[in-house]
Amino acid sequence: MSETTATPRSAAVHRALRRAVLEQALKPGTRLPEDTIGEQFGVSRTIVRQALTRLEAEGLVETLPNRGAFVATPSLEEARQIFEMRHCLEREVIARLAGQMSLPGLDALDAHVTQEERVRGKDGPVSIRLAGEFHILLAELTGNGILARYVAEMVSRCSLILAVYGRTHSSDCAVEEHREIIRALRDGDAEKAMAIMDAHLGAVAGRAELTAGPEPDLASVLARYGRDQTP
Amino acid sequence: MSETTATPRSAAVHRALRRAVLEQALKPGTRLPEDTIGEQFGVSRTIVRQALTRLEAEGLVETLPNRGAFVATPSLEEARQIFEMRHCLEREVIARLAGQMSLPGLDALDAHVTQEERVRGKDGPVSIRLAGEFHILLAELTGNGILARYVAEMVSRCSLILAVYGRTHSSDCAVEEHREIIRALRDGDAEKAMAIMDAHLGAVAGRAELTAGPEPDLASVLARYGRDQTP
């Protein structure tokens, strides 16, 4: 995940904003004024601007000239393309891992899913994030950092899509499917792992309806995400 | 290819630098001091910094804290990963296009290769760039912008790899292979198209030795790339 971070300060802002978006604390379309954010983090607009530039490159933020930055709102067409791309990439991941999993790798996956189970139902936002990070972890285990980065990007943007078009994140089934994927990978059953992944991603893509929640206060969200908790 | 460009000025610097890197006018490891670049383009460091940030996100530039930006020098391991990823993505492109090519699409490809033939042997740098853009055009024809963006990124970074590890760019064979790929796609022969693409990419990846050229003058290079010729 981690590129050579340019500077620690803007990296911190970048991380915090990214997390807030991924946990759907900042909903698509939310305005991201530079000075409001800078004020919250105690940095100047210069720093914020760098973070926003990077987020834009990742597709999590859209900026309009002279209008500023907004949390990206994927169109239906974009959503379709992102799901397609994610599907393609994750098939590649499965193909590379099936039957080739190291013991430490399997342990790491197990540990992650255990963590998912621990917060299931308790902390919605964290649960959403962990579900995505399972797929990123999987991609990282291939050893190909580029592949992992692309998967991470697609997972992030899927989170955005679900925030726009999705119903509630039903994490119950997801966790069990994650276990099944691990099992199939351990057994070297590439076909089965692929099938489960297809179903899993299909399920994710399936949740596509319209919902509208209340607009949360930007400052209060940022106050929560300011402290850089690593978990 | 084109995201929502933040601001025209930094976008221009970004394009120019990118082009210079892709045409190997700026070789890997070249230092990219902010004020030297800013001076050349008549903009402040602020603008240059934005451009460099974007280039870093694309993997074309690496920055070291308090040391500044350099044209990225891919390690052998990165090179391997990039070729793997490119291979995976381009297979996806072929799979989607085989037998589904529209007439305008085929025309566009033909026109591009014709352009490649026109500059073959005459303008080395442009020839390198056009060869890469053939693959990007192919990816764009799938209609999936994300896929196209990723292919574009991999093509760019391959260009960087060849600049470090490659021998001379033998564009002669490449152009003919491009024609063959078009033919196979037109005939709907997915297997053949895939095989040619495999061979083609294998040939690209195959050129891996060590070379070292003379260091060109940064200012003179930028002077050439300052004028934003669109072709």
Added chain:
DNA sequence: TTCGCTGAGATAGTATACAATCTTTGAATC
């Protein structure tokens, strides 16, 4: 000679001031 220190120069990191642009509010007119 070599090693280490010190200070000058250069360059990136950051904040801020100012300019340009957009949005919005309010009033005047139809």
Added chain:
DNA sequence: GATTCAAAGATTGTATACTATCTCAGCGAA
């Protein structure tokens, strides 16, 4: 009452000034 224009406010775009850090040359001591 609706519409249009204008001015004020807000926010982004850009340049620049200042600070922190790194690099390297020069000098002195072992």
